Amino acid sequence: MGKPRQYSTEERIYLIEVLRGLAITTRHFWVNIIGFIPGLRKLGSIPGLRKLMKPETVTYQWPEVERPISPRWRGRHRLNKREDGTVKCVACMCCATACPSECIHIVARERGDGVDEKEPALFEIDLFRCVYCGMCVEACPCNAILMDTQEMRFCEYSPDKFVIGKEKLLDW
């Protein structure tokens, strides 16, 4: 650690710095107060007053007001379907191998209809273990697992409901 900074005389008197600090907080306080009064908010359409009347708060009144989510935002997983409606996954285990938190559990079986060789008999994701890193989506060779449901609220009464299976993953 270096030597502490030497304060200038102006700073050592302290009272000037006190007033400067108070000016900043007072400005924030009154700008936000004025911006929250509905009648005064209309004054914000006057160009000169726009900056003064605009509250600087960035709070979203969640859950009444939803925060806009980017399309790339990683939410709950889903499994992609083919055009005929069957599951696109070929149970290659790439996602389960890539997963750093080992939350994907796949049991493969032979696919009888000749569209492809394999399909998952069991495809389970433990949402408690998942860290939402998106590695599984990166690893998937056939674009079968996706995280674009934009779903962030999943509440259940029992912890075992958070291990979601194929039905839930295909239901989107």
Next chain:
Amino acid sequence: MSAAWAVAVFTAVVSLAGLMTWGERKLASMIQDRIGPNRANIRLTYHPWPFGPKRSVNLTAIGLFHIMADPVKLFFKEDFIPAGANKILHTLAPMISLGVPFVVFSVLPFAGPLHIQWRDFTADELYLAWLFSGQVLHLSDYTLKFVVADLDVGMIFVFAVSSLAVYGVILSGWSSNNKFSFLGALRGANQMISYEVSLGLCAVGLFMIYGGLSLSSLNNGQGELLLGVIPKWGIITQPLAFILFLTCGMAEIKRIPFDLPEGESEIVAGYFLEYSSMKFTMFMFGEYVEMILLAGVITTLFFGGWQIPWVSPEGIHVLHWQLLWSDTFLSGLGATGIHILIALLQAGKFATCTVVWVYLIFMIRWTFPRFRYDQVMKLGWQMILPLALINIMVTGLILAFTRGWLNG
């Protein structure tokens, strides 16, 4: 002696302190670009028609219901006393912390003396003299004083009683059997006793100028005009003492930047760490009452108390120009009516000034970081104490050479 004023002042202070619990959090959120408490609500469900669906409306009242929600929550929490604690002192400490500041309000005059010439009072009606403080000059003359107890040693009483608050701090910290609490109590005792000295010395200049210790005489003195225009308020005559007094006052009520006894980041919550439920509430509430007290004392000493500059019960006087109330449309009220109106205005001025100072104390609390312990001691003993002494000497010299001129 004046039970009615005691009830009135107590009610006003408690209401304001209750509002402040909400006001401080809302103000802090506004400063920090947040929205603040707005979730506590009352949901009213009603049937708009005898048939058809129910409707409900959610009243949040910009978070004002938090004032009700917080005490209810705290009231139903467990009242916890640690194993090694001294039960009697542990229970006594919050009572001292909350009770002491209330006592000081009894000497703060909140409006000017009201001279009533009404009619002959019968002997039965003289209970008024017991209900409201004042004195009966004649059975038809009654001077009503807007103060619970007009003590001749008013300011000494303020210092004496407010210094008892240190017992609340040290007893709570010591009796809790917790090292963090004890550290907080030691810091609190040290800081409060150190600043007590300077606090008293800052006010000495005012006693010299206005010639009295009683708060009524201080207020009467501040009603005069310097050079016929400038109100002779404490802040005009004693600007340095005002800054020092404000600093010492902030240290006395343990507010940021002098909140070492609490110091959340260092010693958890300091002296009231081991308190929960309503005892914790009493400490917090006592802190808010102390804040109102400091605002009230600053108003009384440095901002003229109830004195509205240039306005008196007779009229408005500026230099040689004057406007008498009896010449205006107010004359219909009669002399006593005008006097009551002015007394109301004066009470309003005192209340407004107090609330403004409470706001400024809030602003200071949410602007500054905490002082270090050595900085607090250095500021108190090496800066404020010498400056207060110099202030007394300079005031004395000026008074000695300009008596007659400054005192009119």
